[in-house]
Amino acid sequence: MGIDVTRTPRAATVGETGGAASTAPPAHRRRRHPSGSRWAAWAFLAPVAGYLVAFYAYPLYRNVELSLREYTVRSFVQGGAPFAGLDNYRAVLSAPTFPSALLNTLVFTAASLVFQFAIGLLLALFFHRHFPLSRTLRALFLVPWLLPLIVSASTWSWLLNSEAGVVNAALALVGVEPVNWLTSPRWSLVSVIIANIWIGIPFNLVVLYSGLQAIPRPLYEAAELDGAGGWQRFRWITWPLLRPVSAITLLLGLVYTLKVFDLIWIMTRGGPTDSSTTLATWSYRLGFGNLLPEFGSGAAVGNLLILLAVAAGGLYLGFERRQRLS
Template sequence: MFRKNLVGWAFLVPLVAYLLLCYGYPLLTTVDLSIRDYTVRTFVHGGAQVIGLANYGDVFADPVFRTALLNTVVFTVASLVFQYGIGLALALFFSRRFRLSATLRALFLVPWLLPLIVSASTWAWMFNSEAGVVNAALAWFGLDGVNWLTSPDWSLVSVIVANTWIGIPFNLVVLYSGLRNIPAEVHEAAALDGASSWQAFRHVTFPMLRPVSAVTLLLGLVYTLKVFDIIWIMTRGGPGGSSTTLATWSYELGFGSMLPRFGPSSAVGNVLILMAVVAGLVYVRSQRHREAS
């Protein structure tokens, strides 16, 4: 038994070493960065003073923090609601067999597979105020154009639209396979009992889909908290911080200007990590729960 454990761990050693080196060490570094008063000079040459939680205090006192936190919540909740709603509707639609359904479902994966910078720059151009196709479509319906990316009222909406578009395929694929795992007899039984298709969905399909829905939403939550590329490329968090989230703010503080502020940047990052890990723990717990049941 001892030998078996030894051999088993021998195969795990490279992974454990890698996790310590490429995860543990960088994460400790961000903690270290967040409790010191770094300048460009001390960042390179070392010797920055430990200032405890002062960076965190600065960050929480900064008015940008409230905006970024609020934007993160709005961005995450709105993205999840629309991705999940549209994804579920599409999954239900595709779960009926019809010609070409498998091919079309595969095509729906394209947005999810494209590099984020590709999707983000395409949306940025589509939302362009003067020559963008979105405003052209609005004009066609007789509506006034909107300054999607350059107006503080619309920038957050624009990045939510783009992020929803990217997230729909994931929701569709996962919810679709969740629907396929519900035995056909269940639907037949509901139909025999005279349930309308809305009733069958409301009282049979949707409750049975709940575990899959929970995991989909949790994974979506963790993913959406991380979103940085899309917002940074489309709006850079602007104008005037109107689409700043914690992720873009952290990047902006650390890398966005000629005067990097690594301390506050890491502090924001660590706040974000806390939110992600809490979501992660909920996910792990729900997985355990399902393994047990």
């Protein structure tokens, strides 16, 4: 008997190939991984998408639809409101309350943002020095932010009360006449601005302090070795590196301040004579504050407020794009 040696290498080769083929995973198994990962990603995304649709997209759609129809109490419950087109928007824009409400909204928002950010930045720089009891003091500064707004508004209403308020009592000690903080058209808007600044300072403090913590300390040490003073270190190190955090802080503060309603409503109800009425309080008053509510007009004012917030977001995105390109 003889062995055909010429076939052995081929057989070995075939055997090796067959072994390699047997150890390699089938093609259909390799395809299952991406598909399974895709379904898992959709499964994790579904709750978030459902939440956004249920609590953001649908209410926004309903608000737009509400502003385009002439709703009454009966049609609001039973349906069948006639289509009004842009009549509600025309009525709102031509109303005598609109110019003062828009101006009050802009003044209230701008003054709140400027003072909240400036005071919050100063406090963040102060606490960044890490002196004894700094953590305790930072925790105490968070109290206005943690209190419910109804408590804060009620507290400020008591402090600024014309007859029994602490602020007027303190002014009387230095010989200043009492001020009608909440009942005077001259001071009502100032009163709600002061209260809103007090509430918003802790948020600015926390965010800006976190931004300061992210700045590397060796940069300050190198600047000190070069003879840079405190103002120069702030101008050339702190502020440029804190600019992205400052931008998002101002954007979030802007969106929050535009929709402030409960603070103003509890303290002044938008009065007297619309002197502290903003778009947010006017929208509520049109929709729910009258015996004959104007749901369509109230929704139209709310949509105008949303457009202001969207415009602010667009400005922020443009600022971010400009920063990335520079």
